[in-house]
Amino acid sequence: MLPTPPFAPPYIAVIFVNSRTAQDDAGYGQTADAMVALAERQPGYLGHDSVRGADGLGITVSYWTDDAAIAAWKAVGAHRAAQAAGQRRWYAAYTTHVARVERAYAQPDASDATVAGECPAEA
């Protein structure tokens, strides 16, 4: 897996840091996959990066155009049901930080070409 290239700031990053319980791996995996597929169809979704370590700690960062896109995503019924199940069964603990990205950069430089409004030839 490669890092998602940066977008043109400003945009919103939702940083979800979580610790899994040992319960219901199959149910968790199915729901996590379904939520990714659903998020990708939401207006204002830009992308995400997600990693889980061997010790059960996970970080998922999703990128969104603006606060309205996040509010709409929070209101989706299937997403609300998944969050409730997560709180009951799948997560021992989690912290969410909602943050406005002010600058972003990448290596190799080619990734920077995805920043809208910048022409690599002129950089």
Add this chain to the structure above:
Amino acid sequence: MLPTPPFAPPYIAVIFVNSRTAQDDAGYGQTADAMVALAERQPGYLGHDSVRGADGLGITVSYWTDDAAIAAWKAVGAHRAAQAAGQRRWYAAYTTHVARVERAYAQPDASDATVAGECPAEA
């Protein structure tokens, strides 16, 4: 490992998403540990969360009081040397997003008590 509890917004999150090369695991591990120890002594450092997956993708999010704290950390000589080595040897690709955290929350609720300036008894 448990998620770092949230801080009192606003604060800065530096989201570093990276893909490791297969090179020099020992050197990388030593330097990564040294950089964590050094960052923890920097003025304005609040905390960090870090995960690496089995496929080599890693996400480290560090939390800082403000932009001045990040600028000072970027200027530390040993940190600059580590970043240069990272670009040369350890990272196949990376993306960095610098973002201002506007809101944050956690489960279990006890974690919210770490938000400065809020008294749980009054919540």
